[in-house]
Amino acid sequence: MEIDEYIIKTREYFHEYPELSFKEYKTADKIEEELKAMGLAPKRITETGIIADIKGKGNKTVAIRADIDALPVTEENKVQYVSRNEGVMHACGHDTHMAMLLGAAKMLIADKEKLNGNIRLIFQPAEELPPGGAVDMIKHGALDNVDYIIGQHIMGFLPAGHVAIYYKEMMANADEFDITVHGKGGHGSAPQDAIDAIYITAHLVEMLNTIVSREIDPRDPAVITVGTINAGYRYNIIAAHSKLTGTVRTFSLEVQEKIIKRIKDVLEGLKSTYGIEYEYEYKKGYPVLINNEKISRDIEEVAEKILGKENIEHPKPDMGGEDFAYYLQKIPGAYYFFGAKNVKKGINSPNHSPTFDVDEDQLYTGARILKEAAMSILNK
Structure with missing residues (x-):
């Protein structure tokens, strides 16, 4: 199976079987199954939080984080992969975050000989429910021996194929x-x-x-x-x-x-x-999410090469909240938004909406940005 097909298939599985914050047991089992199939050794460091390392040459490590929980929303989409868990829905795109990180992992493993360091994959529970899962993940070692961290969030306001970069303050x-x-x-x-x-x-x-x-x-x-x-x-x-x-x-x-x-x-x-x-x-x-400007510019440079400069946006800071902020209080890193909206395909709902969906044709690109950005940071 090609990686783009794998990402879409995996995303649709996660979308069909969403689980609420701190209860992502079957989701975590599926993530571990996929990582083991890639030859990795995933480690469960909280009840549903997982890390796995891809070893390259060198001592530096870049972490890539994906959140894994869903929302208490009843889905109204008429799609084949509609949620099977009534009253629970991946209405914020965390299904795509998991799938894109798994796709990026496959690409990173394929290019392992070119890695000038290591990659830490972080699958974090409970971003949607304060106090969130990030603090517990950090407490149990998610950032141990990690030098930098990056992450992305798919957004319904942003056109598919666009990336929004924030150099400093990003979320409130x-x-x-x-x-x-x-x-x-x-x-x-x-x-x-x-x-x-x-x-x-x-x-x-x-x-x-x-x-x-x-x-x-x-x-x-x-x-x-x-x-x-x-x-x-x-x-x-x-x-x-x-x-x-x-x-x-x-x-x-x-x-x-x-x-x-x-x-x-x-x-x-x-x-x-x-x-x-x-x-x-x-x-x-x-807390307020404050990016490291150098890491943000590294991500921007990669996104420009993949998408073109015309598809890079620099919006004003977002008033939403994100527990990725806790990672950035510990080590340098950056977060950015990746576009989901495609009006021609009827994909035009905001995050947290019962009709939220994404342009799946862009998920491979999202995974590629994660992979190339992590490698670029290691090389610099």
Whole structure:
């Protein structure tokens, strides 16, 4: 079987049998099976996390990472390889990440005599579910004796055959907050005897949105989004409690800390004004992802040779979060985006959508960029 066919077939297998974060048992078994068939000796370093080494000439080692988990999404695509696990879907393209890394491994093994060093393959669980799988992988030795690391993410906003390169900051701090407002319940006909948690929560959401628009320097990217609100019992009952959750995205510790404090200040103001009580928990998530510029330029040089300079993009930093950031806190490396969109083929949905899909004809190219970039970094 040709490598391009192998990558597509492998990707479709992973797509059919997706598994949620920290539960990727059959996925890990399949990865080990494929690596052993290539003559490698995969090592399970966490319950579902795998590393495997390709030995070349020299002491330096470049790691290539692929994440392996799926999302709790019910797939709506009408394709032969549709998810067989109801309510679970590879809606973020991690199926392609695994397949492209396995394809790159095959190509690297074929060129092993040209390797001026070693390649570490990292198949990481649970990128989608904080605290993520990267920290545990690092703790159990994924980066031991590794000098550099690279990775790619397939993206629905980017045209197939395009690569997006970021020299420094690429993805944001990705935090979460939980707030519970405690008012005083009562009959809907007598609001004067109650403290309406829903009414106060509406004020709270409006005030949270003014933190970014009126208190953060517009030159500093920041986002506050309320994702859920749960409150109330019945149409004629004033709610005593309301719970909301949301996310904060920033690129600097200064802005992050200011927002944490200002949410608390807003809640204190509502307490003073309306007599509520509240609970507030702020959870810092994945840190900002900062690439090593030299490694990013090495990847860009390889991508230009394969795709042409006209297919290389340099977007503004993305407000999404990625636990690849933890690897970059330990060793030099870089992350980049690889295009999935092909409007002519009807492939035009964003990541995390129930209709997300990719242009499979580009997966061989993605694997080739991984392989050539790793070899280029070793040679330099």
